[in-house]
Amino acid sequence: MTVIPLVDLAAQHAAVAREVATGWRNVLARTAFIGGPEVAAFEAEYATFTTSRHCVGVANGTDAIEIALRALGVGPGDECILPANTFIATAEAVSRTGAVPVLVDCVDDDTYLIDTDAVEAAVTARTRAIIPVHLYGQAAPVERLLPLADGIGAWVVEDAAQAHGARRGDLGAGAGGHAAATSFYPGKNLGAYGDAGAVLTGSDDVARRARMIRDHGSARKYEHDLPGLNSRMDTLQAVVLSAKLRRLAGWNAARRDAAARYDVLLSGVDRVIRPRTLDGNEHVWHLYVVRVPERDRVLKELRAAGILAGIHYPTPIHLTPAFAGLARVGLARIGGALTVAERTAPELLSLPLFAEITVGQQEQVVGAVQMALG
């Protein structure tokens, strides 16, 4: 049986292997493994690529969200509004600042993006940040959240961990709000060979503070002016990220072609709800997520056929024991009905998607879905 993985990183590695080997040899010869010219170069390249003024490389995406929030002054006594249907890290990062995560619903239009009306309804006097998640590879409508945030003196901090290179109008995902965070976890559209992440911002001051917070609150060795943490980017990871970044636009275009092909192949399959792209968005298809009835049975049958589909995410954050425990002691809060997140979660199914997926593989996936649905 041939297996079709959810993501396939081998082809990506083959494309950059020589460049990475050369870059790593240079780093190893210098034996300087944290920061340095490679990290500075990648930061400049990624800022340009995302149309952001500043990019601050950090250790992972979860830290990036925390550092962005802390650089903006978010902390104990504050509330941050975020969608319930995201990876747990978005909420975790809020908790780690000492602020309270407030969960709201996603919109009922097959985009699964944060419901901006629900955000407005969840605002209180304590709201300090709104965190839209650019889920599955397309940008949430940040332009609708900015006036709301500005009106209440809050920040918009984008979680762009799934949207490397995505655009909304002329703006890159992550360049529309006051700050943004991204992740270079290996399976993301731009992935390191281990953990890495970045803070993006248009503000010189937020960038300066983020640089200090990632390095023990320090701008000069042993001078600690802010409470910080250890979240620097490894030099070896920057080498990988620069090499891959040069190819990312091409890989994203290939993902877009594959998503369009799934759209066509699935258009004839009853009972499959295809994902929708918002007008004005350039989607980068981190994930191609459909909804199907009897999802768990369908998933089992796909896996039995060697098709390693996934679920993003099986449990909305408010239904996890971790969140429930925080909510019981007032450290997390539900900001309204979470009807859409709860109704759609049991139906979500992520089909295999990567830049090198072949037409034959996609036909096999769709054939198996069709078979499972009878």
Ligand SMILES: *Cc1c(COP(=O)(O)O)cnc(C)c1O
């Ligand atoms: C991957 C991801 C993160 C966390 O990134 P890490 O690098 O794994 O810490 C945060 N938010 C979203 C939406 C993600 O997909």
